[in-house]
Amino acid sequence: QSALTQPASVSGSPGQSITISCTGTSSDIGGYNYVSWYQQRPGKAPKLMIHDVGTRPSGVSNRFSASKSGNTASLTISGLQAEDEADYYCSSFTSSSTLVFGAGTQVAVL
């Protein structure tokens, strides 16, 4: 199972919006609505930000939103803040009853 494809890095200025893409296949992202996004700050464990394509867990800022179209999922961060600097990973359930992560995207706030 190959890793989902994410851009290595995305950057934006405070207040701007950025979007991170996550591309898979019909055997993972395209076949199921079980896409999640995780935020990982340096030296910390990952934190769940989005699940089931576009659902935010309680306590996650509504500046984070996500969607899916075909084999590609997207995470959008609106009103970018310094605290959003982190690595972001997408993940998807697969047709083999396994899980696959994306390679990760480093978000920089300029």
Place this chain on the structure above:
Amino acid sequence: EVQLLESGGGLVQPGGSLRLSCTASGFTFSTYAMSWVRQAPGKGLEWVSSIKRNSGSTHYSDSVKGRFTISRDDSKNTLFLQIHSLGVGDTALYYCTRAAGLIDPFDHWGQGTLVTVSS
């Protein structure tokens, strides 16, 4: 408060074995699926293995199938990962995670236990 505490990591020679443990607290352990996710130094997340609640079905990534065995002891609220035939590619921080079910997201993560494979 949900807590997941991993242990058992360390320095091991290539070809060696190790057993990782994850002690859970703050929730009804037996009603959740549990998984291991690893992260090599400076690299991304890699799903390793999952086990359904009530010691149900187990699932493994292709990279560890046949070498790793996931298990759980619900009476002790503990998740295990038995690792054999370790290679340098297995060097990573191993996270214990919780999910409602196999298809559900990892809503809680431990802080990880570091496995280093080196001669």
